[in-house]
Amino acid sequence: MPKTASAVSSMEVLILNTGGTINMILGQRGYVPEPYFLTESLRTQNRFHDPLEESLFSHSSSAQLPSMITPRSTAPGGIQKRVRYAVLEWDPLLDSSNIEITDWIRIATEIELNYAAFDAFVILHGTDTMSYTSSALSFLLEDLGKTVIVTGAQIPLSQLRNDAVDNLLGALVLAGHYIIPECCLFFNHTLYRGNRVSKISSYDLNAFASPNFPPLVNVGIDIVVNWNDVMRQTSLRRFRSHKATLRLFPGITAATVRAFLAPETQGVVLETYGAGNAPQRSDLVGALKEACDRGVVIVSISQCAKGSVSDAYETGRSLLSAGVVSGGDMTPECALTKLSYLLSKPELSFSEVRALVGTPLRGELTRPVSVIPPRSASQGHRQQPREHLRGALAGSPALLRPDPRQTRRNIAIGGGLVNCVEPASRRSPLHSAALNGSAGALVHLRDSLGHTPLYYAARQGHEQVVEVW
Ligand code: ASP
Numbered sequence: 001m002p003k004t005a006s007a008v009s010s011m012e013v014l015i016l017n018t019g020g021t022i023n024m025i026l027g028q029r030g031y032v033p034e035p036y037f038l039t040e041s042l043r044t045q046n047r048f049h050d051p052l053e054e055s056l057f058s059h060s061s062s063a064q065l066p067s068m069i070t071p072r073s074t075a076p077g078g079i080q081k082r083v084r085y086a087v088l089e090w091d092p093l094l095d096s097s098n099i100e101i102t103d104w105i106r107i108a109t110e111i112e113l114n115y116a117a118f119d120a121f122v123i124l125h126g127t128d129t130m131s132y133t134s135s136a137l138s139f140l141l142e143d144l145g146k147t148v149i150v151t152g153a154q155i156p157l158s159q160l161r162n163d164a165v166d167n168l169l170g171a172l173v174l175a176g177h178y179i180i181p182e183c184c185l186f187f188n189h190t191l192y193r194g195n196r197v198s199k200i201s202s203y204d205l206n207a208f209a210s211p212n213f214p215p216l217v218n219v220g221i222d223i224v225v226n227w228n229d230v231m232r233q234t235s236l237r238r239f240r241s242h243k244a245t246l247r248l249f250p251g252i253t254a255a256t257v258r259a260f261l262a263p264e265t266q267g268v269v270l271e272t273y274g275a276g277n278a279p280q281r282s283d284l285v286g287a288l289k290e291a292c293d294r295g296v297v298i299v300s301i302s303q304c305a306k307g308s309v310s311d312a313y314e315t316g317r318s319l320l321s322a323g324v325v326s327g328g329d330m331t332p333e334c335a336l337t338k339l340s341y342l343l344s345k346p347e348l349s350f351s352e353v354r355a356l357v358g359t360p361l362r363g364e365l366t367r368p369v370s371v372i373p374p375r376s377a378s379q380g381h382r383q384q385p386r387e388h389l390r391g392a393l394a395g396s397p398a399l400l401r402p403d404p405r406q407t408r409r410n411i412a413i414g415g416g417l418v419n420c421v422e423p424a425s426r427r428s429p430l431h432s433a434a435l436n437g438s439a440g441a442l443v444h445l446r447d448s449l450g451h452t453p454l455y456y457a458a459r460q461g462h463e464q465v466v467e468v469w
Contacts, residue, residue: 010069011176013085014118016110018103019093020126022153022164031156033093038124041157042087043068047169053082070172083176085122088114096126096133096152101340104133108140111148120147120175124168127152127199127207130185134194135334138183138362139341145232147175150194151186154205163188163205170219177223182231182362184216191217193229195334195364198305211306212329212366231363245336247271247303254283261291261298267339267353269332272300276309276316276326285322292323295350297343299357301327301335308366325357328365338364 017023023038024031042048049068065086072080088110094103111121125133134150141148151171153164171186183194188206196213200206218224246260246268261268268291272278278285292298300309300319308329311317320326327335338361342353360367 009079010082010084011119012067012117013083013120013122013172013175014065014111014114015085015087015122015124015172016107017087017089017093017124018096018099018107018126019090020096020124020130020152021156022124022168023093024156025158026156033095034158035091035093036089038157039087039089042168047071047165048172050082070176073173073177081177083172085172085176086118094126096129099126099129099133101136104136104140104337107133108137111141115146118146120179121149122168122171122175123148123150125150125152127154127187131194131197131199131208131331131333132337134183134185134197135331135364136337136340138193138195138334138364139338141183144181144183147178147180148183148194149175149186149191150183154203154207174217174219174223178217178225180216180225180230182216189219190215191219193363195338195362196331198331198333200305209305211331212308213363229363245269245271245332248273248278250279252279252284254281254287257284257287258290261287261296263294265291265296266343267297267299269299269301269327269335269339270319270324271303271332272309272316272319273303275307275312276300276302276319277313278316278319280314280318285318288319288324289322297339297350297353297357298324299327299330299335299339300324301330301332308368310368325354328358328368330365334364 017038019033021031023033025034025037048070050071053069053071065088067084067086069085070083072082074080107123114121123133123137130150130152137148137150149171151167153162153167155162155164157164157168166189167187170189170191174180174186174191180191185192185194185197185208187208190208192208192210192215193213196210197208198211200209214226214229216226216230218226246257248271270278270288288298300316302309309316309326311320311326330338339357342348342356345353348356358365
């Protein structure tokens, strides 16, 4: 069958290339980043860029960057898809050990600026601090409605044998075929929730693990998406902050702890033993209590990769009664970036920050079965429905306000089905819901006519179901 532009659908992805090994070439002094090498190299590889597809593509996109387009793949339901993508490269490319908080804000801002023009985002990043960045972005990108995937490589693309091709192509395919509206990390055929991962190996291609949460997607012969665990959200805000981690060790002195908790410190992640235990020394617990009383937010997480902080032991309880907050099963990267994020919000009081530390905001921690999290003022505020339709057609980040009956039904049938499209019309349940005046699923899916559910909701005058920031 001859290829025609109308027989296939395409998603537009922006790749933000911040640096890392994936960009490097072997120079006389070891691996060094080579500007534009990655983009030029992708352009010459057929699996990353198909010139025939390029000639067939109709240029309706608002994207201004030079772009490339993958060959077609056959998606579930027999629909052919191709991924059109542009690369925005940082100058200079960074080794991720030099990444700073301002770089996280830069990534978040670049996503925000390009949010309406692209369907998904891939961030190329060095592996050393990748899990810090994916954790930080999971909090910065509030109410995310599109897929964001951070990836990189242990061996550069410039090497014959590498993991760069699989990681980049896998991330691009996932970003171009599925709407997984979270900040994720893709590595070694696995898509993880970004705030659940840690780097576990400096030499294995399986460099990351998510000890307390299952992968969102496994890419094998088939791509298996764990839809039941995929979150749905939608908007973007910024942050700034101060934080630190303190790891307990046998013999740690109260003076060390006091120095660490000096007055300019606003928050500390305390890496405790086992299930959240610390030595039962009054000088130590006293130093922690003194800081908590002063308004320092101290979050306890476990030094063990697997497991959670609990109040099972007296040694752990005494910390909690001194004012230390349980960080549950958060990774150190996640606890630090979450604390930074919360402390950077001037509208939150000390006690609200403490309450939110232990409350899952982006699926970053497993809620203990017996604990009912306190409702914060900011959450309460965000749950107030506001009914404005302005901007919906321009592609602003938006949320369809769920009809409670509809929501209950959606929860019952699970996320996978909510995201299924009806093959003939390419309409999702949300397209139908918007046409009919009730709602409750992903807002960025497009049907065969290229329309989002919000477009239909606006066109049909169903203002009562749309909430827009
Ligand atoms: N040092 C490199 C970085 O994190 C390591 C890597 O990319 O794998 O940028």
